[in-house]
Amino acid sequence: MKTCPNCGSDNLLVYERTAYDVNTGHFYCHSSKTHDDDAECHCMGCDWEGKRRDLKEEQ
Numbered sequence: 332m333k334t335c336p337n338c339g340s341d342n343l344l345v346y347e348r349t350a351y352d353v354n355t356g357h358f359y360c361h362s363s364k365t366h367d368d369d370a371e372c373h374c375m376g377c378d379w380e381g382k383r384r385d386l387k388e389e390q
């Protein structure tokens with residue numbers, strides 16, 4: 332289980348980023364997926380924000 336490196340909470344969110352063409356509005360690509368090392372994460376316990384690779388791994 333992954334936990335927050337700041338407060339140790341496991342109440343974490345990970346964000347997926349999706350890119351669209353500005354002019355047509357058509358889907359372009361997933362620039363960041365939830366399993367990517369650099370996916371943005373947010374802790375609901377202490378409002379910490381960072382990358383998925385910064386999370387602590389608990390056994």
Ligand SMILES: [Zn+2]
Binds near residue numbers: 338374379
């Ligand atoms: Zn936290």
